[in-house]
Amino acid sequence: MQPDATPQLLLDLSELVRHDARSGVQRVTRGILTALLAAPPAGFRVRPVYDAGGYYAYAVAGGDQDGAPRQQPAPAGEEEPLRVAEGDVFLGLDLTLEAAVRNRAMLDDLRRHGVLLHFVVYDLLPLRHPEWFHAPVAAAFGAWLETIAALADGLVCISRATADELLDWLDLHPPTRTAPLQVGYAHLGADIAASAPSGGIGADELALLALLRQRPTLLMVGTLEPRKMHTQALRALERLWRDGVDVNLVIAGKAGWLLDQLGPSLRAHAEAGKRLFWLERASDEMLLRLYQDSTALLAPSMGEGFGLPLIEAAQHGLPVIARDLPVFREVGGEHVWYFSADDDAELAAALTRWLALHTAGEAPASAAMPYLDWATSAERLGDCVLRRRWYRAATVKLP
Template sequence: MTMALKKYLRRKMHGILYNQEAIASVRNLLRPFPGLEEEVRVLAYRLKQSTKQPIAWSQTRQISQVKPPEGYVPQLLFDVSELAIRDIHTGIQRVVRALLLEMLQHPPAGYRLHVVRADAGGSLFYAQKYAATISGQINSNMLEEPVQITPGDVFLSADLYLTFPFSTLELLRDQGLRIIFIVYDLLAMKLDAMLPKAYRLAFDDWLTGTLTITDAIICDSRSVADEVHDWLRQHPEARQSPLPIGYFHLGADLESSKPTEGTSQDEASMLAVLRERPTLLMVGTVEPRKGHAQALDALEALWKDGTDINLVIVGKEGWRSHALARRLRRHPRRNKQLFWLEKASDALLMQLYAQSTALLAASYAEGFGLPLIEAAHYGLPVIARDIPVFHEVAGDFAFYFPNTDSAALTDSLRHWLQLHAEGQAPRSADMPYLTWAQSTQQLLKVILENRWYTTYQPADARVAPDPE
């Protein structure tokens, strides 16, 4: 096979594997067959890895070989590689969008902010088109030039682009680029049974690449920072040099993250119906680790006992959730006391935060738990699973239920309803939280002023943990 033919086939394969419309169509087609869907996801991921374009010297001419001139103002390169491809307006995408908007409006002093993205071929470009779009400008004729660096420039990957071309970053780092990645969680390393094999494979490769190339890591909670440090102690082969680790907290003001707008007449009618009785609100993609199935079991027990209460679920169908999705769609109480809003706008979500009775945060594991502080922002009481990160985020301003079974959750909900009726339930309005402006400043102080929480030392891996 000639080199020209290999390049042609690689380009054609890239066009198929990264076509978002084709990906969505295949996923919808395979959704009723979760086992087959998982195998296809694994195959697609391995094909992406096998077709990565190797970095040739001609592609590295973008790199500046000149030392910083006197008075040079370094670049802060903000990565949106995943967000530029697809923005699902939830989870990490919401965080990346909020941080970027804040930095665009208030650029960090002493730096020139540039939005960048990696393409499927492995090159890094200035993402002028995406920057213009998120800023409300329309200019499809913008040319996106390859990134040029000078020693002292900083690359911040706030996005989670699982097929990131780390070899490109390695070349840039060797020329003086400082690299920092945000790690939002290590769930793929802890919840094997709840996450698809393709995601676990991709995350493992992404984490390996990140730990190899990055100069520092910042996490979205102290709990995740501790998990990263502990994981490195248990896996010394993953990092041979010291690694500064920091953390920051996320922002609560949903309206600052460029929320999606619009509430239909049907949704307005639904909001009126929900106001007729107490409503528990769950926010997050429907997937096993979010605890929706257990929550539904608990609500069914309450309904059976005659408790007049609604359950509202806001979140699209996620992976490994076909059986639960079918259960929700066919439930006899659907649109009566059970409401699943798969395509709710942020505007509708804000109204639900404002008028519901409590947020039910039933996740078995999280990196942070953004809905907790968004609920607190609206004064919505929080009922949360008893896991460490929720205590870090909510402190004494949430009601915690045992991390056990649905019967315990049912009993806890009965107890909370009684406390609420007596005015004794914990008040989330007193929960401390940050705005996105404060969150962004906290992040920038860590990475630009070296305010690190801890530093992993390779020698730590040889120290046995203290006995409990």
Template sequence: MALARAIVRNSGEHEVWIVLNDLFPETVEVIRHAFVDLLPAERIAVFSLPPLTLYRGVDDWRTSAAEMIREHAIAELEPDVVHISSLFEGYVDNSVTSIKRLYPEMLTAVTLYDLIPYLNPDKYLVDAGFKQHYMGKIEALKRADILLGISAYCGEEAATELGIPRQRITNISTAVSDAFKPIDLSASQRDALFGKFGITRPFVMTTGIVEPRKNLEGLIVAYSKLPAELRKQYQLFMVCQATESNSAKLYQLAKSNGLLENELVLAAYVSDKDLVALYNLCHLFVFPSLHEGFGLPALEAMACGSAVIGSCTTSIPEVICRDDALFDPLDLNQMAAMMERALGDHTYWQSLRENAIERAGKFSWDATGQRALKAFEEAHALRRAEVAARHETEPGSSSESQALASQRYRRLVDALSKIDLPTTDGDFLSSADSIAANQRVGRARQLFVDVSVLCHVDAKSGIQRVTRSILLQLLKSPPPGLQVRPVRLDRSVMAYRYANEFWRTIGVGEKPVDDADEWLDTQQGDIYLGLDLVADCVPPAEQWFVRQRRRGVKIYFVVYDLLPVMHPDWFPEVIALCFPPWLKTISHVSDGLIGISRAVADDLRVWLDTGPVDRLHDLKLGYFHLGADIESSQPSKGLPPDATGTLHALRSRPTVLMVGTVEPRKGHIQVVAAFEKLWAENVDVNLAIVGKAGWGLAEFAQKLEQHPERNRRLFWLQGASDEFLEQVYEASAVLLTASNGEGFGLPLIEAAQKGLPIITRDLPVFREVAGEHAFYFNGDSSGALADAVNAWLLANHEGNAPVSTGMPWLTWAQSADQIKNVLLREEWYGTWLPVEAHH
């Protein structure tokens, strides 16, 4: 991780990509988050591989196929250099690495840490399966164009033991985390740490797992040779993660060499934070290892200001770089003598501490990253010179790139067909699936627009009207470089299909290629827009969204309002119950949420601050405004038989119009009570309600049906078409919106388009939409509203009522453009950070 960050940080004009294996799904978001300050998200690519079994050995068809599929996936990015950060994994995990299995021309670099198992096979390669795996990786290592050794010794070992040409080897060295540094610890912090690990006095420290090359036994015997008076002043403290049996052996060794019970202290797991503190507190750090690729513990201790002595073998002298601080790790008397000097000679000890800080300062990740980049540049320049000498040209046009991609694909398929190992249909299916997922060249990016509800039932109003209108505009005017595709959730498996059959019924945009509703074919850079509200099914489909986001598909959801979580009593139980899990899921899986007003985006931020949202990354918050040109949303036609009489009655006196479903939050009960009060006071005014009966107001609906003023001064028009509603608007004097909560407030704009004045409840969203173009009221009582209507009637009579005609509004084309600007031009309203991100 540190090397990758250093390479990216120092890359200059070079384009760096991070390539991840999707068989480690839990790491993808963590790694993306680790590079959020350095690399655009689209430069982190995830390749797909067929699932593997552990301990599979090399005689496994799927393992061989996976190596080739990985090389093909990386080749699709058309890289100049590929760097493999760790080659030898993959026997007990899902790592897949290979060098030139499929593409010998792919310039490949590898970091080499050490050859310890190769040089000590009797100890490290006793398992036949692992030996076969390891030796296969050694052969792959020999094919690398660039070998990045973590020490000069490590590179020299590769040259002498493996015969790798020295011109291919670069010593990039290594470094330690910035966390390893001198720190001040209070007496109470020191005491707490001593108590935690059983330390009772100043201590000599080492770190290393319990295995022969770490030479912990040698250190215990050497320590036992110190004068007893010196040992009374100090303890030997080993951070070694010893098992119970290993601890028993080490304690027995100490006892048999005359060490008292509290002279040796063993620590199991130690956190990084505690390790830094222990390095700072130790009087002397001893590193007695017999063989190291670099010797990181010695450098960690030096970076913390510890006095450090260590072995004169392998790479360790490169780290300590001081002859009088190095001992022969097999000469236990010499090791003991150097410890005695460091513990008894204050001047020598002080010089070791000063040397530590100065020497550690010469190692940095930036320097390591720069050396790696220089090696890449030199190898690439050499390769270009070879290509030029052969009079070959690099692909220039996209058609040449496409032709090369086709050749690569054929080469992969041919190579897979030649693997002579037993296979199953499952091997072929999972491999084909991965190959398809990894193909990049020649594929257009896609914008998936969710129409899961609309394609089954078009309510012609509310969310379905928005979904249809925005979809039509996106199909008519797709964003540059993106194919707009309607998609639907297949509820039987909770995964998405193309909504091709529905698309054909719209008759807008290109015709779908496939007849059937095929499964989505996604790739990095695609965008999913959750335009339709599928609240009940998004939580069960969460894993689909998580997988797509891992692949690099951007996930965005439109949020129409948060009312079901803010006021569950306003909604049917089924909505009130399914809405909170939906909101929690979309907050977890999305890159951004887009409200249909600024007020909704503000409500979202408040909810996120209090809601239990599980995410690493920040969450973008945006909003757009709905369109209001009814012709663009395929308006419904038709007039009722008594249309003429109704319109005449509405014109006969001032008519106050309400538009919207009759349900608890819309305020109809307060409105009717207010008008009953007005009529009792002989105010000559009509109330017209346009909207079907919703849920939860059965008694009230019956009251409306049987009201004594029904069809005299009270008109309830259910199932009105857009055509009839248009005429009702024209016959009315003012629009009244008494709703207690809305995501947007389209009736205000529809009224303004017709020049109809507006009386509205004073809500933030209505202020956002109507501004100074409406007459606002407050209060929930019938009297408060009756007074407001009277006040408006008076103001209107005197010519002082606010006029709506100047209210700004959007067409659906402009509304769709606002969404495009948020999605593609990053015109976000704000960002919400998870609590962890604040720390």
């Protein structure tokens, strides 16, 4: 038994404690973590944990170069293994594909000790579109989803659209288990300042912010990867530039995968540093300024679990131009201007239409888009995993 018998909410941060890649998933992890530590759910102690190699251990509070609080592994030799009791809740908040599979026996042992297991599912893209990912990643994701579907008491998605996709997949691939598997969803928050943000704006970035005010600026936010459609957007902007349309394209996101030629193309482009800008390591502070100083967010992604930049943009009154995806409709509603484009020519035409609407003052405004802060997002997550208010039960097979 724990010295304090209050049930624990065990937040698995196995990736974040070792390396904060500043990805969208880790921005979510930091936001939820910060909210739960600031206001623990009634009746629970919030305890961040991590995979210490063969067992789970409690993370310890630390700081980084920005002075923001962080969770980190305990010093070697000082690790404190989990001590659990019936009624504790384990939440796989971070995305740890290999760890969940590797630790299947440990997770199963937690269940036998009365710990409820829950995992956050951010999207199903590696299963639905494996061509957008390296083959090992798609395979690891499939193994992870099969593992948690077999072990978990509940799976929490970040949108209803993603929950519906997960339930459809489970209908076709029902896990073998004796207990029900619940599926829920909780929308994400949009408050960078409340998610332990990184700080710092360099002199070059300050100069860039001044340049953005000279002409309309389209902002893209996200890692460079196939589904984000950066190449289509760049080709569309090239068409606009050739047609004499004076507009900036700013890309804020690190280099990702399967786009080996895009990075060099961006750096060597004739418009690089003039009307084309790629910020590979923009801090959260700089991202906030970009949301404030741009003309519109451009979200041409072909697949998302949620679309966090849409509500981050709306929080700053930045108009949003987004591909017509069900999840974007769920998040943005009538406060987004939607387009469909099979190629760069169609996207260029769509952007031309939006620019005309914007000039005429007729483009949809985003400021009234509903959104949650991280505290409310954490509360919605707790509705599922702590208060058991689920969306639907998944299809399962009896052994």
